Amino acid sequence: AQTVTQSQPEMSVQEAETVTLSCTYDTSENNYYLFWYKQPPSRQMILVIRQEAYKQQNATENRFSVNFQKAAKSFSLKISDSQLGDTAMYFCAFMRWRDDKIIFGKGTRLHILP
Amino acid sequence: DSGVTQTPKHLITATGQRVTLRCSPRSGDLSVYWYQQSLDQGLQFLIQYYNGEERAKGNILERFSAQQFPDLHSELNLSSLELGDSALYFCASSSGPHTDTQYFGPGTRLTVL
Numbered sequence: 001a002q003t004v005t006q007s008q009p010e011m012s013v014q015e016a017e018t019v020t021l022s023c024t025y026d027t028s029e030n031n032y033y034l035f036w037y038k039q040p041p042s043r044q045m046i047l048v049i050r051q052e053a054y055k056q057q058n059a060t061e062n063r064f065s066v067n068f069q070k071a072a073k074s075f076s077l078k079i080s081d082s083q084l085g086d087t088a089m090y091f092c093a094f095m096r097w098r099d100d101k102i103i104f105g106k107g108t109r110l111h112i113l114p
Numbered sequence: 115d116s117g118v119t120q121t122p123k124h125l126i127t128a129t130g131q132r133v134t135l136r137c138s139p140r141s142g143d144l145s146v147y148w149y150q151q152s153l154d155q156g157l158q159f160l161i162q163y164y165n166g167e168e169r170a171k172g173n174i175l176e177r178f179s180a181q182q183f184p185d186l187h188s189e190l191n192l193s194s195l196e197l198g199d200s201a202l203y204f205c206a207s208s209s210g211p212h213t214d215t216q217y218f219g220p221g222t223r224l225t226v227l
Contacts, residue, residue, distance in 0.1 A: 037218075043202060045218035054217075064120065091157065100211055101159035101172055 002027045004094050006104035012111040014083055017114035020067075021077045021108050022032075023092030033070065037075045039089040039107070043059075048090070051075065053097075087112045117141065118204050118219035126225045132193040135222045137205030139186055145169070145208045146188040147216055148180055152201035163188055164211050194227045 003026045013019040025034070036048040051059045051068050058066050063083075067076045079086055092105040117140035127133055140144050148160040152175075159172035163182035173179075177195075183187045191200060202223050206216040 031136075043223075044220055045204060045206075046116075046216070047215060050215065061158055074195070075181075086155070100147070100162050100208070102147075102149075102216060104157040106156050 002029070002094050002096065002103050003047070004092050006090075006092050006105040006108050008108045009106070010109045010111070012113055014113050015082060015084060017082055017113050018078060018080050019082055019110065020054070021079075021090050021092075021110065023075045023077070023105060025073050025075065025078055027073070027094065029096050029098070033095045034066075034075045034101055035093040035095070035102065036066070037091045037104075038086075038088045039091065040085075045091075048078065055082075082112045084112050086110065096108060102107070115219040116219060118207050118217050120203075120219040120222050122222060123220065124223050126227065127195060128227055129195055129197060131195050131226075132191065133224065134188040135192070135203055135205075135224070137188045137190070137207075137219060138192065139205075139207030140217055143209050143217075144186065145210055145216075147206040147208075148174075148188070148190050149204040149206065149218075150201050151204060151214035151221070155201075157204075160190070166177070168220055169187075169211060171200060181185070192227070197226050200224055200226045202219070 032053045034051045038046045063080045089107045119138045145163045160174040164169040180190045202221045205219045
């Protein structure tokens with residue numbers, strides 16, 4: 001069975017700083033997708049970034065980038081120039097290629113301080 | 115706005131009751147997924163429908179059922195409700211099976227008293 005582990009339940013950083021959220025996962029699959037979802041206080045689930053396992057290049061979306069280490073089964077999210085609007089719960093998630101269900105980690109609550 | 119709509123936004127009911135949650139996928143999406151977010155279990159996949167047919171099942175209780183209609187909207191039926199069923203229920207949609215991106219609706223918050 002696949003599992004996703006986020007070891008940081010909560011983090012706080014000052015506005016404009018860079019922060020990295022950790023995620024590890026366990027799978028025997030070779031083809032899969034990894035995601036970071038953001039859940040702000042509104043509770044909406046927003047896709048931040050996704051990574052295909054077969055791609056060696058790390059995905060980036062504006063201020064958000066990932067460090068994907070397939071052999072180590074690690075998938076961290078880096079937020080550069082953090083903003084107050086980045087305050088949210090962040091979920092790391094996994095999906096097998098031939099499957100459609102997303103498996104979520106427990107989440108990291110991120111506070112951006114003014 | 116993801117384009118996925120869910121109604122109602124909030125639902126308060128009593129133990130033993132039955133409720134129906136509704137979801138309309140993004141225009142053109144054929145797959146609908148239901149997830150439950152609770153304090154103790156986190157975010158869990160419940161069930162998926164693709165073009166009207168059940169495609170995958172997760173940790174869905176026997177008291178829960180779902181269906182997808184010809185117009186592609188979906189309903190999640192929860193019966194014999196217990197206090198522990200209180201949670202945020204999300205619907206998500208994607209264009210088809212084996213599609214990497216699922217777009218989530220705003221959720222329905224269910225409170226069972």
